[in-house]
Amino acid sequence: MAKANTTIKGRGAQSAHVPDRFGLAQRHTDGDWRDVMETLDGPPVKLRTTVTEEHPKTIISFNRSPDIPFDRSINAYRGCEHGCVYCFARPTHAYHDLSPGLDFETKLFAKPDAARLLRQTLARPNYRPRPIAMGTNTDPYQPIEQTYRITRELLEVCNDTGHPVTITTKSDRVLHDIDLLSEMAARRLVAVAISVTSLDPVLSGKLEPRAAAPEKRMLALETLARAGIPTHCSISPVIPAITDEFMEDIITRAAAAGVKRCGWIPLRLPHEVGPLFREWLDIHYPQRAKKVMGIVQSIRNGRDNDPEFFSRMKPDGIWAELFRSRFRLACRRAGINTEQFELDCAQFRRPHTGGQLSLI
Known part of the structure; x- marks a missing residue:
């Protein structure tokens, strides 16, 4: 774990924090040996982001969760350089013997075969279209999208086949695809949500160090909306006494x-995210840490996290009801809708993947 009052600049997590729920060996740096190495070699080398290409056999993940509005998703990348310390997806890195802490935001994986795999899936005779959610686990427009353009390729497949898709991001890099998004929006095939956590660039720099600054996100929302693209502002997560x-x-x-539409999601701290967030609080807001966690636990039935369906997204208690009331009132005053966008699945046409052309 990082030492108190020591900040790893440019990263959200402040330690590797290897989980113990899978029986993995813990990583410890011997104090004496560390001092010797720093004397000989100087201070530790600055953390660098690495990208490994992986080649899965499938690209769409299906789910039966009853409390989320989609049943399938695509993640072009694994891990996320944005480094949001509160990210509920961090524990997924533990499945690969990697740290949900610093590894999650520095050891990334890209799936360059994603578009090809998507075409193969959509071509199956038994495939039935419903909106594909992108950005549900890791951000499709994180910095490495600039190089890999996997998200762009996936959108091209969806546009070609008339398949609806939703996008969630914290990056104004989504504007790089505004030409394609505008074309899809005209056919009711896409909706874009941009998550805005705060309006304070200093705070955002601590919470989500490599995501776009708040003003850039607000400008991206305006640009998308003016282009006629269904645009949703997601206030998530709402962190009590920090961002609310x-x-x-x-x-x-x-x-x-x-x-036209807004939504909010309360802070969730599953598995290793809890210790990582507590560590972040101790470093950046030590005088407020007890209050923050007290409110978090008050809306989560006395726990850091509530994993149960429905209640995980709809916290309970006085504080939760206060946030809910504030949100509803603010939306009413602003003329904002809180419903989901309806996309069109009727335009879907199976792609041709080789062999004899269909006569239908």
Whole structure:
């Protein structure tokens, strides 16, 4: 774990934090040996981001969760360089013997075969279209998308086949594909959600160090909305006593930008995210840490996290009801809708993947 008052700049997590729920060996640096190495070689080398290409056999993940509005998703990347310390997807790195802490944001995986695999799946005779959610686990527009363009390729497949898709991101890099998104939006094939956690760039720099600054996200929302693309502002996560003060202003700004819909999601701390977030609090907000976690536990039935369906997304208690009431009132004043966008599945046509052409 990182030492108190020691910050790893440019990263959200402040330690590797290897989980013990899979029986993995813990990583420890011997103090004496570390001092000797620093004397001989100097301070540790700055953390670098590495990308490994992986080649899965399938690309769509299906789920039967009753409390989320989609049943299938695609993640072009594994791990996320944005480094959001609160990210509920961090524990997925533990399945691969990697740390949900620093490894999650520095050891990334890209899936360059994603578009080809998607075409293969959509071509199956028994495939039935429903909106594909992108950005549900890791951000499809994180920095390495600039090089790999996997998200762009996936959108091209969806556009070619008339398949609807939803996108969630914290990056204004989504504007690089505004030409394609505009074309899809005209056919009711796409909706884009941009997550805005706060309006304070300093705070955002601590919470989500490599994500776009708040002003860039607000500008991206406005640009998408003006282009006629169904745009949703997601205020997530709402962190008690840290980011909840921005809720009303974010909604007001979103409405002024032409955004028609907003939503909010309370902070979730599953598995290793809890210790990582507590460590972050101890470093950045030590005087507020007890209050923050006290409110978190009050809306999660006395626990850091509630894993149960429905209640994990809809916390209980006085504080939860306060946040809920504030959100509803702010949306009403701003003329913001809280419903999901309806996309069109009727335009779907199976792609041709080789062999004899269909006569139908």
